[in-house]
Amino acid sequence: MSTPSSPPTSLSVTKVRLAFECPRLMYLGHHEGGMTMFRAANSNGGGVGLAFHKLCDDCVDCIGSDQAIAQLLTPPATQLDPETLSQQIQQHLYRAVFFPLVQKTVSETPQKVPALNQLWEGITGLIRRWAELLVRNRKFCEPKDVIRKTFLAQELSVKHTFDLPNGDRQLVRGRFDSLVYDFAQQRLCVVEYKTYQATDPAAQLAQVALYSYMLKQKLKVNINSAVYSVLPDWNGVEYPWDLLEDTLHKLIPHKLIQMKSWLAWQQPNPNPPPMTAHLELCNICPQKNKCQTYFETDAIAAPSEPQAPDLMPPDNIPPLVTGAVAESFALDYSKPIQVETLQVESLRVGTVQVESLPIEKPKAQQSRAKPLTATPSPVRSVSTGGAASEASDNVARQLVEVLQAFNVGVDYLGSALGPAFMHVKLMPHLGVRVNTILKFEDDIRVHLGLENPPLMSPQAGFISVDLPRPDRQTAFFRDYFAKGSEKNTAAAKVAIGVDLDGKLIEADLSDSNTCHFLVGGTTGSGKSEFLRSLLLSLIVRHDPTHFKVALVDPKRVTFPEFETMDWLYEPIVKTSEDAIALMERLVAEMEDRYQRFERSRCNDLSTYNQKQSQPIPRILCIFDEYADFMAEKETAKILEQSIKRLGAMARAAGIHLIIATQRPEAKVVTPLIRSNLPGRVALRTATAADSSIILGSKQEAAANLLGKGDLFYSGGRSLQRLQSLYAEGSTIAKSI
Structure with missing residues (x-):
């Protein structure tokens, strides 16, 4: 050597x-x-x-x-x-x-x-x-x-x-x-x-x-x-x-210090460069054999003075x-x-x-660059979010016992509670491979009596296991939108759901990452309640002169309370012929708005409205049960072309689409549709394939969600698991 x-x-x-x-x-x-x-x-x-x-x-x-x-x-x-x-x-x-x-x-x-x-x-x-x-x-x-x-x-x-x-x-x-x-x-x-x-x-x-x-x-x-x-x-x-x-x-300053120390190491001195924190990488390492012989066991085990622990990335990035x-x-x-x-x-x-x-x-x-110093964050034993209850701690302990019964050693680091599920953090014992733990999904399901498989994934420094919360809670709309909320703000935000911190996560329709949405979920997933709470979050914040809503409801059961509200762009659409006509009118409206912007030398709706005494309202079109319109080839082709044009160009004009379906099959939600709907919300899906179509990148976990508003949200950030809001009939009646 x-x-x-x-x-x-x-x-x-x-x-x-x-x-x-x-x-x-x-x-x-x-x-x-x-x-x-x-x-x-x-x-x-x-x-x-x-x-x-x-x-x-x-x-x-x-x-x-x-x-x-x-x-x-x-x-x-x-x-x-x-x-x-x-x-x-x-x-x-x-x-x-x-x-x-x-x-x-x-x-x-x-x-x-x-x-x-x-x-x-x-x-x-x-x-x-x-x-x-x-x-x-x-x-x-x-x-x-x-x-x-x-x-x-x-x-x-x-x-x-x-x-x-x-x-x-x-x-x-x-x-x-x-x-x-x-x-x-x-x-x-x-x-x-x-x-x-x-x-x-x-x-x-x-x-x-x-x-x-x-x-x-x-x-x-x-x-x-x-x-x-x-x-x-x-x-x-x-x-x-x-x-x-x-x-x-x-991260970087201390990492540079570590690198200099690691590169200066020589055999047979103690304290060689440490192994990777991601042990699964060893299986795809291009120098696996050389590494195993180069860093000999006796050199690693040689006595030495106490060594400073490896600086891990802070957990609040x-x-x-x-x-x-x-x-x-x-x-x-x-x-x-x-x-x-x-x-x-x-x-x-x-x-x-x-x-x-x-x-x-x-x-x-x-304006002044910060000095390149860093203070290591203390290790926290409990993840952020709602405090774990005694019931959830008991479930977490049962989880640890199940794994230990299979000779898989883990430490319980704590839990965070969402309204529907608990987020358990486990630290594998040294020498326990992460992939080994992930393979026990079915065993955990059987021994804990779960209706759906747990959602497990490796994170920075721990493995997360999402389990149903023993005492599931409801996230009521009224608890997150108080009376007297500020009206007609420039931001066009819609409510998506509540995260593990109890914080309401919202999407801004004027953002290019969340200007249009594809929403999918099977029967019982909570899709209709999600659409109703999303719609209501706009209504309570905007007057009808600032926001209009176009609704397509072929089954006539999703939006009955909203039939006579002042925010309607036109009466609720219920047939394929009316749906085609509505989409063509929205395309025409988009083109008319861009002509106005051009004459006024404006780039988008917000800039245009700042110059006008009478603002042009934003328009949100919620298209429920989209699959019902795709049976007829001619209807499907016309709707697809309209959605493509609106998806590609309508954001700056202040026109936004939410396409929802129970059956997000590939022939229904075509690649053309998906490419023009950047925001994604997946409630529980009937199959793993449906989950992948909504979320992309082989994300199949939506098939194992708990239903009733438990969802995955992707909108320009990493995938988030949230609980959608529930708007009671009385809340809707008071708001409209």
Whole structure:
């Protein structure tokens, strides 16, 4: 074995990411060389990473130089459809970039041709994202400038010297894939492209946080980040600067100190770099055999002075911001842009001149960079949320006893109570594999007498087990909406449900991540009550002159109390012919509004209403039992096209869709529909396949929800389990 060299004078951002994933693999990669990329057995991204990044760069270069693509952006932004633009750009790039690559590969290395399909599959997902950003930026740029001012740099190198809590300094270098600009948010965004899904989201977050921080030191402005994993399925993960900054100051400084100590270790000294905290990664480690022989047992067990415990990520870091194809770079478009502008004059980034871009200036209290120090958070024995009752503690103890009966050692860390379920935290004993515990799902169900399987998942530092609450509670609408609530606010928020903290979670319809919703749930899931409470949350906050509601209720039982309310856009629709007519009127209304905006030089409804004495009301269309209209092919085709147009373009016009169905089958909720409904609410579904259709990314857990308003919510953040509100008939009568 080679003798380790002294720690390097600089560390790479890639090494920092690897230190979060597995300190030992980082050590071996630095001192011994070899592969350091974890890759699941079913991953399709192996071996195409470098070729994919080269193809990305070639495509962006083509977009910036091809006059035919620039010509596609000459119409006004209100006339541009991101999906259509995406298809047109795909056609140009296929002819100009990809097909020549295929021909060259066939003639030189034909054995590599099958891998090209993977490359193109990944590129098409990125093209959809690029098209969405270009259409949004077109509202702020002339056609000749929009591409140049959107794609600012490719393959940009950054570096920064960090001041560490122990007084040392550490140089960190990195190179990220792309830098883009979002005019709607007046914010730069660092973008990383991945040909695989993240094995450790916390490590991915640390990586992009570093890129944004180091670039900010040069540009002196806040910078968002995004990671797009293109294989085997598209997955977009987006981070606002506030989350990046918070993560950086809590995790990175001490991690850099640890890395220097780990890299300086030599055999046969005690205290080698620790094993990964994610033991499941050992099964997909590229240097598993070398690791087992290199870090010998006697070296690990050798006596030594007490060692400081490994610094784990603080447990109060906000959840990761996640999303799907329909999400956008911008994280919130609902607020009018009222910021000072900072002119970045004559600054050359990579090969592109950044000039006269309005960039958000940090608020006064944030204008000075925080010193890079961190105070480790104390370990909490009970998770946040409602205190565990004696009954719930008894259930948790039974859970531990069941696992111990199978020789699976765990410690009970505490419980948090939602209205419908309890969230139990278990810490596996050292040497107990996480996957081993997850396999006992059926045994737990039998021994605890559960009607549905428990929902189990690994978290940072523990395993969560969601069990039915012994004394299930109801979240009444009246308890969360007091009389005299502020009326007609600019935000168009709707109630989704109550979380483990007892906090009401709401979605803002003016946000691009939650402007339209797909809602699914079988009989008894609480879908109708969810729609009624959501509708009522708008009514109690807005007058009829500020908000209108269009209701489609073919079964005539979901909205009977709302038949005569003043908020109705038109009488409740109950037939397929009337449903088609309603959707066509909404499309016409959308086009009329955009014509008004154009004449008034406004970008969206909020800006337009600020200039008008008589505001235009927002419109929410709730389309219940959508599957009932899909039996007839012609009706289905017409409705699908209307939903596509409204889903793609209606947000800024203040028109929003909620499509609900008991049967979210693939032939009913087609990919075209799903791609235009970014917000998702899954109540209990009849099958795991139905759950995956609603939530995407093979999320099958909605099939095991408890019913009666127990739901999963996905709207620009990580998946949340909530309990929907229950609006009594008397509450509805008093409100309307």
